[in-house]
Amino acid sequence: MTASVSATDAAAQDLLAFIDASPTPYHAVAEASRRLTARGYRALDEREPWDLKPGDKFFVTRGDTSIAAFHLGQTPVDRAGFRLVGAHTDSPNLRVKPQPQAGRAGYHQLGVEVYGGVLFSTWMDRDLSLAGRVVTAREGKLAHHLVDFRRPLLRIPNLAIHLNRSVNTEGLKLNAQDHLVPVLALERSGAVDLKALLVEELARHSVQASAGDILGYDLCLYDTQPSTRSGAFGEFLHAPRLDNLASSHAGLSALLELESPGAATRGVVLYDHEECGSVSAQGAASPFLKDLLERITHAHSDGRRDAFHRAMRHSFLVSADMAHAVHPNYASMHEPKHQPLLGGGPVIKSNVNQSYATDGETWAWFALCCREAGVVPQNFVTRTDLGCGSTIGPISAGELGIRTVDVGSPMLSMHSIREMAAAADVAAMISVLRQHYSR
Structure with missing residues (x-):
């Protein structure tokens, strides 16, 4: 049945x-x-x-x-x-590079790599966060930790139509290296170090570590908007x-x-x-x-x-x-x-x-x-x-x-x-x- x-x-x-x-x-x-x-x-x-x-x-x-x-x-x-x-x-998603520090024109940014067949345009103007695995070393032993910032942390802003007049007629053309670099902070707000952010996140899970303890990570960007149902009869899933x-x-x-x-x-x-x-x-x-x-x-x-x-x-x-x-x-x-x-x-x-x-x-x-x-x-x-x-x-x-x-x-x-x-x-x-x- x-x-x-x-x-x-x-x-x-x-x-x-x-x-x-x-x-x-x-x-x-x-x-x-x-x-x-x-x-x-x-x-x-x-x-x-x-x-x-x-x-x-x-x-x-x-x-x-x-x-x-x-x-x-x-x-x-x-x-x-x-x-x-x-x-x-x-x-398919965007993943943080090993040496992620990037920035131009007064912004702190994170260098990311494209994983799988990403539909680039859909990642623009989204409230993005970071999650994944962090590997630390203490006394010669490696330990794996799950992390999830669970809050908007990054954004890849679109270029205004005033500066790209043909976007609606000729399509949005994005270069992965140049145009998919998310913004993390303003430079004038202060220095930003990813490992320092990870140390803070680990501490929220009662994991005590220093930046020097972090020897590797696998971090993914994701959209913070929760999954939901829609449609006149609630028949659709958006996730x-x-x-x-x-x-x-x-x-x-x-x-x-x-x-x-x-x-x-x-x-x-x-x-x-x-x-x-x-x-x-x-x-x-x-x-x-x-x-x-x-x-x-x-x-x-x-x-x-x-x-x-x-x-x-x-x-x-x-x-x-x-x-x-x-x-x-x-x-x-x-x-x-x-x-x-x-x-x-x-x-x-x-x-x-x-x-x-x-x-x-x-x-x-x-x-x-x-x-x-x-x-x-x-x-x-x-x-x-x-x-x-x-x-x-x-x-x-x-x-x-x-x-x-x-x-x-x-x-x-x-x-x-x-x-x-x-x-x-x-x-x-x-x-x-x-x-x-x-x-």
Whole structure:
């Protein structure tokens, strides 16, 4: 059955809370860890040996920005396999450079680098803050700390139309090096040092450190405006990082809703670095997931050398990443027979050149999950004369040889600092992924 109105609203509000708690991949993993722990999942360390038994619930993090959680099934994985959902924790944004001090014409500014496919213009005239990870050293030991200033701290001001008369007719043209440098303070107000600001922020979290203790950081800019709902009937969601925290939330929520173990082992993996190619120690092109699946197979199979390969043949991965809804003002940019609508349900994404991993069999698998969940799916294929973006799906399928389908909830304004989706699609995707876990 489809979700009730109250369940739909609750799922949508929970997604917005998840997003607001996750201004960076570091915070997304921390929030996912908090939710998992509250539901009886225990944290395991890759550096330690594991003692696993059927029904165990656990999670593993890598690099502070990727996380995988599993609920072990009752049947050994070489006979029942894995039911997996994959998504990613990162979104396009601006990140602080190692030597960030910059300034011109009487302003203190921060040097930033573009991460992923940022839609530049949407970052102008926004109340921006900083969040991320700070690494300190005390007595020869490194420690990691989450920071979030949670207040407007930076701004990238637009150039007035009086000084750019053709902007509305010829478009806004921005150079990343010259035009995306945020303003931090006026020079005449005094000297500003980023590490000094970080020391103050750490102190608010009872972490005592000096500027000299800070040896590294990974800091992201983000919009301080909270996520919200809109529309005449409250049907729309406006939020940053919907791509792809909405899919991360769906995969995680569906897993947490399943209290009892099934035959197959269920798992969700949320990777970092999808937006810049997935090539990292914790990205989809890394051995992160394969390492975990091999360890689980070793502990939860008949122990034969071919157990992992047999487990993969019984397994299935849903690669969940947001999909392009048809844009009412640019409908011609969409393939005429494949125009997903906001609120129209999960989208099955296909590309014969393997930018998506979907084929006829995996398409049918997800369509059957939709049918069993009482949800009608949509389909997306990009125009034949346009290039197609990709996901973790083909990377994971190629690494593991696992059956994979690429899906996502429809959205508008993808890669904007503030994106748009439909409230009804949140609960619908969760219900279908829950069905996938149960097969």
